[in-house]
Amino acid sequence: MVTGSDEVIRLRDVRKGLYDLSGKTLNRGIPVLSDINFSLAKGEIHVLLGENGAGKSSLVKVICGAIEPDQGKVFIEGEEIPANDPGKALSSGVAIVSQEFSLCPNLTVAENIALGREQIGAGGFLDKKTMLAAAAAQLARLEASYIDPSRKVKRLPVAEQQLVEIAKALAAEPRVLILDEPTSALTDNQVDMLFKVVRLLKSGGVSMIYITHKLKEIFEIGDRVTVLRDGRTIRTIPVNEVADVGEMIQMMIGSKLENLFHKEACPVGDAALVVENLVGRPGDQAVDLVVRKGEIVGLAGIVGAGRTELARMIFGIDKYASGRVEVFGKTLPPGNPRAAIAAGMGFIPEDRKRQGIVPLMSVAENMCHVSARRLSWHGFVSIGKRRKLAADYVSRLKVAAASLGQEIRYLSGGNQQKVILGKWLSANSRLLIFDEPTRGIDVGAKSAIYRLMVDLARRGAAILMISSELQEIVGMSDRVFIMRNRGVVATLEGGSIAGDAILRYAMGGEELVRGS
Amino acid sequence: MLKSVLKLCFAAIAVNILFAAAFAGQPRVAVVVKTLTGDVFQLKMAEAARDKAIELGADATIYQAGGQTAVQRMVQIIEDLITQQVDVIVISPLDSKAVVPVFQQAKEEGVIIVCMDQVAEGDDYVTFISTDNYAAAALGAEFAKEQLGGKGKVLVVEGAPGSSVGDDRKNGFKDTIVKDSRIEVVGSQSGYWTNERAMAAMENMLQANPGVDLVFSCSDGMTGGILEAIKLAGKEGRIKVISFDGSSFGIELIKEGKIIADVAQFPIKIGQMAAEIGIGVFNGTVDPASLPKFIDSGTKLITAENADESLADAF
Amino acid sequence: MATALKRILSFKEAPIVFLILVVALLCGVFVPNFLTAANLVNILSQSATVGIMAIGITLVIISGSGGIDLSAGSILGVSSIVMAMTIIPPELYRDTAAMLVLPNDYWVIFKALVFCMGVGMFCGFLNGAMVAWVGLPPFIATLAMMTAARGLAAYISAGIPTYGLPTSLVWVGQNSLWFVPVPVALMIALAVIVHIILTRTTYGMSLLAVGGNRETSRFCGMNVKGTLISVYVICGLFAAVGGVILSARSNQAHPDAGIGYELSAISAAVLGGTSMMGGSGGVLGAVLGAVFLSLIQNPINLLNIPVAYMKPIMGALIVIAVLLDQWRKKQSIGD
Structure with missing residues (x-):
């Protein structure tokens, strides 16, 4: 079915190191992509499958020319794309609907769709009429004529914004369309509609790369599927040759090294955290969960499943509609982090830079933000006590800093994470929420963080860990709660904690498994 | 015969105009100054002009630009006053150049402008009264x-x-x-x-x-x-x-x-004279052509x- | 040598001290009568009002997320009018004719000072409430307060300035403790106190943390809104103290007093090494910045230079100071 001459896109032996926002390669860590071989046939819908961070988004960015590979070659319709010409892909008919919206919220739907291809009328003014008509035509293709092209994008619900995003990509009449998780914000009806359009485009000869987390979508529209893991293409198979979902999940997880985690069983004590019937927004599913002393409890789910939102409500950063949160036997008032901290809770947030550190302040100061009151005398900070306490935790957690007075922004991610952990430990927090504890941290520091977590559990601390890394959840958790659509869909314990099971629940594949 | 008819007509028209003026009520006088805050000179001058105008049967209001350098605000005030079709503007301009365009506009609309204390360029005002x-x-x-x-x-x-x-x-x-x-x-x-x-x-x-x-x-x-x-x-x-x-x-x-x-210097005298001349020109009792462009309000060494x-x- | 330089550069006040020394040295050489004790004391006294305001404004800027107080000058105006009107009997207040001679009734003066500072703090509280509770951008909130407070000053004073205050109040503005004029002593004392609060207390730490990263501070259980409101209240209080000094020094209360002073105070804060991004800065630098502003005004008067040249020079010097500060930061990043 797929022959070389039909190839629209081919990637050969592509490699890319860690890169920053501008696409520049950074000289450290494991590469984001390596040994990537990938091809897209004409008129094909090719699904990319992989865990968070497996390299799916990076791969399509290479195709679009948004990032430049360090090694390897990219061909579009048999023609090699020179590394120094990133605009080439777009000009040869590749369009992308990315995960992060690229719409301008303050412009109208029509303006957004026409962006970059504005109709210039007489006298150099924009021809609004033509623009509105063109936008309406594109929306009609998606059977989304109910969206008013003259409305501002920011006034649309997220699902409609997603459709506008797709209409915008279609307006360029692309020959290759890349869809990066297009259905994450859509309802089932809208998804059906989108699939109709996708099939229509396919019959019109448009080739598509389709990234998704939802396993059943693969079987609905996919022709071939490529599984990525740790930045490598593991295997490419035609969808009709896939035996069962488990096989794909196994490919996504691989066989992981266990000794990274140093996990050991700790004596389990009384309940540290009890969450009862917690409802964030009216209409959400009520959540119940318990974390006991000495336990590490994982909170798994795909991005957007509501894990961080749940943790923020438990900690009191956000308010909730109804329910009860109890910490060490005390019921917490909603929306009051101070009460949570006083009850012995600590929170290591996922966005270190925005929520974890005060970049301009020193290591010692950052370490003592929570325990400041204890270190003070009538409101005056005891510099000596602060230094002593900071020095104590710097050495216990093995923080690599030039001095206690060094501004924390100059530390590496792993060391910043250790300081944040130290901040809570020094405040005697005995119930810790870790939100993506090892995101953006190199392997050595990861291992150190895991060791610290296990050590804490052994001393009787209770830990709730949110993670998008399956191996981390599997390797560290005594129990796992799996969330989907802002509700807990499953709880796994002990031996039943396995990557494939977690993925299946997180991605909504359990019906498929039961069915097959 | 024809002559006397014409005369009669003219007289009737003149009476008519006078009556019209009387019926239209009082002349509307706007007193525009820089600021009344912390500037006793401007305050007394403005009050004197307003009080004199009211004494002469006019309807008078004080407008202030609100600062020693609020030029733009003053220009806006004059524009608004033109729209409201006031008859006389008695003004102490903040800036001799900035007000020229609005003065021209006012003159075209038939508004009588009298400057006090500070002069403007051009000749769109009837006279300027100030200390030398x-x-x-x-x-x-x-x-x-x-x-x-x-x-x-x-x-x-x-x-x-x-x-x-x-x-x-x-x-x-x-x-x-x-x-x-x-x-x-x-x-x-x-x-x-x-x-x-x-x-x-x-x-x-x-x-x-x-x-x-x-x-x-x-x-x-x-x-x-x-x-x-x-x-x-x-x-x-x-x-x-x-x-x-x-x-x-x-x-x-x-x-x-x-x-x-x-x-x-005599701000009260300046204000009173400005109001008198403005209303006089409006009533036709003062001929603007015969007015000097500058009237010295006098000075004295104390x-x-x-x-x-x-x-x-x-x- | 290099390490000594690095050590000097680690102080955020280094650029402003350097600038003050350079300008003072140049003036000392080229401007006759500059290096006299009386002239230097003059420069310091003239900087006191702006310096005291700059202390408050520095705290507001440190509080981050665009923290700024444009209303400080207007708050100065309204609080000094409130003070004068408490002291001066109403029938005398309307009498603009004479330099008033008023008795030193200490109870009345005390009441006047309390009202004056109360008004300043209340205006500051409204600023803080608009910023922290309503969520207005500080620029907008304090811009509104700037207009409102100035209007209030004009309204309650009927626009009339008044000359002559009780001698014991004028003492605060015009007399000296040994060689140090009272306003200067007050400025230094307040700067030292606030410096200690900022660097040595839990309140100061939370302010720096809130300014440096509001989200992190929430996660650490700090009272973010309370901290925000408090800095605007302090800023209003210091504007009122500035009003007392200004009125006492010029022996007058004027409804237009302090127009444009907020911009001088903001300049002083920036000159002193406070980052407009929030989260870092110091009040000692702000006071030095205020001294610098009156320092460069001084030779212009001494040398009889036309005013038209002055403003561009001041603008250029502010840019130079900020560039110096950026260079300093780059140098001290080295380690």
């Missing part, structure tokens, strides 16, 4: 020369930079005092029409020129600060002060012996000798 600031300051300078016996060092505390009134006073004083004398102007700095800044400028100038004999303050509104600076420098009584404006505050200072003279009598008609 240059001549008045020269009067003060002559008195200073006399007091210093023809030799010595003097300082000048100027108004805000760019103010034509301030420049006239400064130049009138400086030009006159150095003429035929051995008097030297050793410093001349802006006090921005405010007490605090006049005080700071005076303090600093006194540091550079410890041996000055006399200071000329371009406004009573800055003299308080100048006196504080002199007091703080420990030179009270050793430096003579001449001020400008002739407000009751200034005259009291003369009576207390804190300053030796004050060049008086010293210890005539302080008491001057207090009566001071503002």
